Amino acid sequence: MIGRSTTTAFSVSALLLCLATLAALAGCNESGGGGKVPDASDGDMLRGVVTTYRNAARQLGRPPKDYSELEAIYAPVSSNPAEYLTSKRDGEKFVVVWGLNLATAPPDTVVAYEKVGVDGKRMLVTLDGYTREASETEINELEEKAKANR
Numbered sequence: 001m002i003g004r005s006t007t008t009a010f011s012v013s014a015l016l017l018c019l020a021t022l023a024a025l026a027g028c029n030e031s032g033g034g035g036k037v038p039d040a041s042d043g044d045m046l047r048g049v050v051t052t053y054r055n056a057a058r059q060l061g062r063p064p065k066d067y068s069e070l071e072a073i074y075a076p077v078s079s080n081p082a083e084y085l086t087s088k089r090d091g092e093k094f095v096v097v098w099g100l101n102l103a104t105a106p107p108d109t110v111v112a113y114e115k116v117g118v119d120g121k122r123m124l125v126t127l128d129g130y131t132r133e134a135s136e137t138e139i140n141e142l143e144e145k146a147k148a149n150r
Contacts, residue, residue, distance in 0.1 A: 046125035105149035
């Protein structure tokens, strides 16, 4: 049986891997030095939310129920964990579907999405890490479907 300290170490290691992946996905500046590395896209940030949601569920033994439980996962590696839960496009915290049963939810279940989005479209992410834009009507339908997986 895995002990709590081993599980916590695994969660922190998985989070560090996720953050390193986000940095790599952001790419490097082609100027060769002195330039600013581009920020991670909202798609990358949303995929990070799914990873963090899974880590929180594993660490808590149940799905996370609020932002503080996700931010606690980021806390060991960031002085501002809320930044990982905030959209770069609209500046608002991502809306998270709390309490999902990860063991039974289908891979296309919506986990999080932008609160406002841009030009009538909001980015969303599904349990399998797929990101895309959707209309408000579609977001509402998908969130209702996701809530059935609690």
